[in-house]
Amino acid sequence: MPTNPSARRRRRAFPLATVAxxxxxxxxxxxCSAGSAGTTAGAAGPPxxxxxxxxxxxxxxxxxxxxxxxxxxxxxxxxxxxxxxxxxxxxxxxxxxxxxxxxxxxxxxxxxxxxxxxxxxxxxxxxxxxxxxxxxxxxxxxxxxxxxxxxxxxxxxxxxxxxxxxxxxxxxxxxxxxxxxxxxxxxxxxxxxxxxxxxxxxxxxxxxxxxxxxxxxxxxxxxxxxxxxxxxxxxxxxxxxxxxxxxxxxxxxxxxxxxxxxxxxxxxxxxxxxxxxxxxxxxxxxxxxxxxxRSNPGLPQQLFVNTKDPILADPAVRKALQSGLNRQELVGSTLTQYQKIASGALSSTTPGYLDLSDRLRYNPDAAKQALTDAGWMPGPDGIRTKGGKRLTVSLLYGAQLYGFLVPLMELAQQELKQVGLEVTLRPLPDADANAAWISGDYQLRISGLTRADPDALRTGLAKLDPQLDTLLTKQMATSDEKTRMSIVADAQRLVIDKAIAIPINELSLxxxxxxxxxxxxxxxxxxxxxxxxxxxxx
Known part of the structure; x- marks a missing residue:
């Protein structure tokens, strides 16, 4: 249907956390009010x-x-x-x-x-x-x-x-x-x-x-x-x-x-x-x-999980990753106050965002129990094993674009080691890291995906879970916005409940x-x- 322009309006950024x-x-x-100059702090006069x-x-x-x-x-x-x-x-x-x-x-x-x-x-x-x-x-x-x-x-x-x-x-x-x-x-x-x-x-x-x-x-x-x-x-x-x-x-x-x-x-x-x-x-x-x-809409910065990998196909391992990370510590210790802690499968500035922070609480005891119930038992050095296989996964990242996240990734390594899960870092040149991601040559990958539409879920998480794919295909085929957002809400819950991705923080530059x-x-x-x-x- 034809669209009409809305009233002229200028928008300013809002801080994502209170500064000292x-x-x-x-x-x-x-x-700024409608039609204003859109200036930053202070009265600078007309542009x-x-x-x-x-x-x-x-x-x-x-x-x-x-x-x-x-x-x-x-x-x-x-x-x-x-x-x-x-x-x-x-x-x-x-x-x-x-x-x-x-x-x-x-x-x-x-x-x-x-x-x-x-x-x-x-x-x-x-x-x-x-x-x-x-x-x-x-x-x-x-x-x-x-x-x-x-x-x-x-x-x-x-x-x-x-x-x-x-x-x-x-x-x-x-x-x-x-x-x-x-x-x-x-x-x-x-x-x-x-x-x-x-x-x-x-x-x-x-x-x-x-x-x-x-x-x-x-x-x-x-x-x-x-x-x-x-x-x-x-x-x-x-x-x-x-x-x-x-x-x-x-x-x-x-x-x-x-x-x-x-x-x-x-x-x-x-x-x-x-x-x-x-x-x-x-x-x-x-x-x-x-x-x-301004917090980026779309997928927060997260650990993308290759659910086809033999180790990460185990839902207990994915749940341990999700429960074993202390997001408050990760973000507070390594990032600025402008990166909000992730509270769901989408960032809070995304249309259709659903707050699922109650399902993302830090719970190392639950992570340990999930692994034990799935047969992953602690080894001599604390890292768990099952059927003679060590619970080790690699974390892929582009060395140029994401090198600044090394402190966060190293802290995540320490936290997950406490529940018996070993993470090794796998830096590659950006172009090689992107090629590895596209070809499926990864276990975990740290990144986000910015898009001001909940279809970012399909862009970033397609072909990782058949049930999720069904929902994401359905929302793409739904023109009624209210119905579409209801489907998107179900998809967000599924991402978190099945730990298809592990959100950490909302992206912001x-x-x-x-x-x-x-x-x-x-x-x-x-x-x-x-x-x-x-x-x-x-």
Missing amino acids: AAAASAVALTS VSGGTLTMAIPADEGCVDPQQVLGRTQLAIDRAVVDSLVYQDAGKNEFQPWLAQSWEVSPDSTSYTFHLRSGVTFSDGSPLTADTVKANFDAIAALGPKARLASTYLVGYQGTTVVDTLTAKVVFKAPNAAFLQAVSTPSMGIIATASASLNQQQRCQRGPIGSGPYKMTRYEQNQGQTLARRAGYGWAPKALHQGDGRLDEIDVKIVPESGVRTGSLVSGQTDLTMEVQKADVTTLQRASLPIEA PLAHQPSVHGVAFTGDSLLLLDELWKTAA
Whole structure:
């Protein structure tokens, strides 16, 4: 059915945990009223244009194609370059027109017809047409698993029909009730046909040609990127400011060491730093530098369990993992106050979230009893055995993206050892870790999955349990929202009760910035909106 834009509104981030009172002025975040400037703490006056924002980020995935990357920080950068068909507001999770001015969804959710906005151009001067949309979706389908998120959003894709120059009809072989949310993400963002027609590696290295307010003018692997403002941008969703981007340029630097990123911000060498770590929070607070975050929707950071593995196929082992982890200690000791303890199979900012914290309580005695009842008996060193097999599982992680979680993983090792379960760490280069995950070559894997729709359960946990698959397929085929959310609630309970995944904490990428940086706001899937930022004189 056609949609109508909601009233113009700007959203601010809210802190995920109370910060020390002495630093409250540095990190307090407030909700701005409709049509306001969306500034950060303090009255900075109306937004101004101009200037360069220098931004430090921790890693480079070796790819800047939004339809292929996984990292949240890179997706935020791509969000400033690449627009989507629709926009998902962070406040009420409403969908607003963007590149599509309206759309219709078939009653069975097997087809979506998008009526495109006229006059939209990409940074190479080419126009947005229905042919462009078709080229994008066909290219994602051709990329397959290399489009690691986007390909899962297109499951069952039958094809795109060009109805006319500005009308595209996307058809699925089976219902896809979550597709509207999917096309709001940068992973399904629309790039120019010239970009979509490149091969996979060329797309990674050349950077996307988008229709957004900025264009990528430089990408040097492991060094940085530069975004330059486009002139004449005029098709932002109503929730965001209208017109050109406010900054002249965004200079992105790769700075792997979190302490160096923090030092550069404190010394005034950079304007904004991403992915603030626990060790840096006190330094930033003492310098009165604002820290802001929004909990990511979707699957919390968790231990993904390969239920097909001979050891982890045993439900007692999975339940021991779930009951044997002290989430309060893990999160409180190794992460910032901006990472909430997971309280269910979905993060609390996800539509349809169900609080299941009562089923996730730390109970090492219950973990031990479950293992004993299943025949896993303590060995001489305390690690349990059964039929001569030692209770040992490996934990896979990408060394670059998830290296900062080593303290958390080491503490988890200690906690699980107390119940007789041995965990060995298995670091791999990010690309190899992703390949191992896709091929099923893992026992446990630490990660999360961000998506502002409960269909994140299907994206992350498909083919791990037949009963769960039945529920997740059913919710995808249900167009009535109330009925769909009821099915999603059953799926969440099943994930926890059968320990199909072991939630730890809600994902969040805290950022810190100079007081001269204003307009911090997030999308519905918790990406920083770089095009909303602006600067005043320091």
